[in-house]
Amino acid sequence: MLRLFLLLLGLIVAFLALGNLLFELAYKKEVKANLLRSSALPKKLLTESDIQHLPPPAQQYLRYAGVLNKPKVHSVKIVFEGQMRSRDKDWFPFVSEQYNFFDVPTRLFFMKGKMFGINVPGYHAYKNGDASMQIKLFGWFPVVNIKGGGLNKTETVTLFNDMCLLAPATLIDKRIQWELIDSYSAKAIYTNNGITISATLFFDELGRLVNFVSDDRGSVDDGKTYRFSTPVHAYKNFNGFNVIARGDGVWHYPEGEFTYGKFILKEISYNPKECGVNKLPEFGEAIFSPGKAREGSLAKAK
Secondary structure, three states, rough: HHHHHHHHHHHHHHHHHHHHHHHHHHHHHHHHHHHHHHHOOOOOOOHHHHHOOOOOHHHHHHHOOOOOOOOOOOEEEEEEEEEOOOOOOOOEEEEEEEEEEOOOOOOEEEEEEOOOOOOEEEEEEEEEEEEEEEEEEEEEEEEEEEOOOHHHHHHHHHHHHHHHHHHHHHHHHHOEEEEEEEEEEEEEEEEEOOEEEEEEEEEOOOOOOOEEEEEEEEEOOOOEEEEEEEEEEEEEEEEEEEEEEEEEEEEEEEEEEEEEEEEEEEEEEEOOOOOOOOOOOOOOOOOOOOOOOOOOOOOOOO
C-alpha cells in the first residue's frame, strides 16, 4: 500500500512539474521565433543625428543612458525579481523573464509568482497590438485567461513604459510623437497598430527619467482605467548602460495611490542572440518589507 501511495505521489509531482515546463516552453518557442527575425535586422549605430528630433530633456536622457555610438536596439532581454499584489491582497514574491522586440512591437513576459508556498506561472504576451494574459496553477489549471479588448491598450502602455525605462535607445521610434512641456518633462504619444496612448515623462537635472505617468492603462482587477505611474528609485550601470535598478508600479485610485508592484532589475541585455536554455532564477530572500514604502525615490517630487 505504501509503495502504491509513493508511486501515485510521484506521478502527481511529475504531472505538475510537466505542466510548468510545457507552459514555459510555449513562451520560449515564441521568443525564439522573434529572435530569429530580429537577429537579421541591419546593425547600425545610434548617433547624435538620430536624436535631434527629440525634445531636449529626452535627448539628455539618452546621453545619460549611454546609448549613443552603440548599436541601435531591436530587442532586449530583461530579468526582474520583486513583489506584487492586488487590491486587498497580500504581497507575493515573483521572478520574471521577458523579451521585447521593437521592429514588430512585441512583449513576451513570463513570470513565476509564489502564492501560499505554491509556484504560480503567468505569461503576458503582446504581439503588435494583440495582448493576452494567462496565469495557470502548476501550468495546467487556468486562474486568469484574458485576451483582446481593453487589454490591447493596457499592454500598449506597458510596452511603451518598457521602452522608456528599459530601452531608451528605442525612443527614436517614428511611432512616437513628442511635445515638450518644460525643461524637465515631455509628453510622448505612441501609436501602434491603430492603438494610440500617451504618457508624460519626468526627468531630473542629471537627465535621468524619474517617472512615467499615463492615463491610458486599464486595471485587470476591475477593467477600469486609472492613472498609472512608475516612479524610479535608483539607477545602475549594466554593461556600459545606465538603466533603472529599482522602481515601482503605482495605480492612482480615487481613494489614493496604491503601489501594486516593486521591481528590482537583475539582468538586462540588448539585441540578445539567443534564448537562454536555463530556467528562470529561483526566488531569493525577501527583497522588500511588504507594505513598507522605500525612501529616497528619485521621483519623490513628481
